[in-house]
Amino acid sequence: MSVLQSIVLVTASAGVLSVLVAASFSLALLAKMVNNMVSVSVGILLATAFLHSLPEAFSMEGATPQLLFATLLAGLLGFFLLEKISLLRHSHHHEGDGHHHHHGHDAEVAGRSGWMILVGDGLHNFVDGVLIAAAFMADYNVGIFTALAIIAHEIPQEIGDFIVLLNAGFSRLRALVYSSICGLSAVLGGVLAYFFLEKAHAAMPYLLVVASSSFIYIAVSDLIPQMHRRPHWAESLRQIALIACGVGFVILLSFAH
Template identity: 90%
Template sequence: MSVLQSILLVTALAGTASVLVAASFSLSFLSKMVHSMVSVSVGILLATALLHSLPEAFTMPGVNPQLLFATLLAGLLGFFLLEKISLLRHSHHHEGDGHDHHHGHDAEVAGRSGWMILVGDGIHNFVDGVLIAAAFMADYQVGIFTAIAIIAHEIPQEIGDFIVLLNAGFTRTRALMYNLICGLAAVLGGVLAYFFLERAHAAMPYLLVIASSSFIYIAVSDLIPQMHRRPHWAESLRQTILIACGVGLVILLSLLH
């Protein structure tokens, strides 16, 4: 099997395996307690962005920290503007779907956070594909281990993504389908890296920062305000514990990684 064929096969597996594993949790018992799991998603998204992706971007050789911070600011403002002009507002939980929604439900359900999480996830998977391709081009065995490590550390983020999509009104089927499509962005990243490795490497830190900006924006602007609507002290304590669980899950798998 050639290096390119290996990259195609392994990036496809890496892009879909973590999604399917996360779906087995998120779309079964976790989907029955979406409101509680929103707190876990906040912890996962913030920890992924602030403890994993951003440090990785800032420690890459040759990066300009000021330019990366400018990219982060541009990403946050960009997602704000996209939400503001309603480019990403689209409901995937429709009236007449058997859930007894009242008239006007489609207009009220905000799918914007779902679309933004897909944008960030797609960019993140693209970067993973670049990493896998670079590893395979160095050594076949290193490529295999790199793919396994990426699958492992992607699982908690994918769980968080599924909860965000369900909370945004996506059906289980659509959440799975769109996450799988985003997972295949790893194949695109792998192929482009195979032919343009140097350019792909140069863009990686900025892509990681843009993906991180989507995770931070969704957690802070969409999910946390939902949690504030349940201000009772017992509920607040539970939310804090669940956020800590999400952060702990990312830290644990990062340590294993």
């Protein structure tokens, strides 16, 4: 098997396998507790961004801190503008407002946070594909172990993404299909890296920062405000504990990684 064939096979397996493992865990144990598990998702998304993706981006060779911070700011503002455009477009159009919208229209509007998390997930998987390709081009065994490590650290992030998608109104099947498509962006990253490794490597830190900005924006803008709607002491303590569980999950797998 050629190096390119190995890259395609392994990136496809890594991208989809992490989604399937996360889906099996999420759908089996968490689907009936989406409201409570939003707090876990906040912990996972923020920990993935601040403890994994951003440190990795800033540690990459050739990355300029000022440009990375500018990219982070641009990413946050960009996702804000995307959501603002969506809100303005639908601000006067709801089910039952006399405009004859189909049933489920409001759920589709609420799903904008789901679409934004898919954008970030796709970028993150693209970078993973570049990493796997670079490892395979150095040594076959290193490529295999790199793919296994990436699957391990992708699982908690994918669980967080699944919770966001379910919370945004996606059906279980729809969340699985779209997450799997995003997972396959690792193949695109791997193939492009095989032919243009130097250019792909130069873009990686900035892609990681944009992906991180989507995770941060979704957690802070969409999920945390939902949690504030339940301000009782018992609920607040439960939310804090679940956020800590999400952060701890990422840290635990990072140590294993």
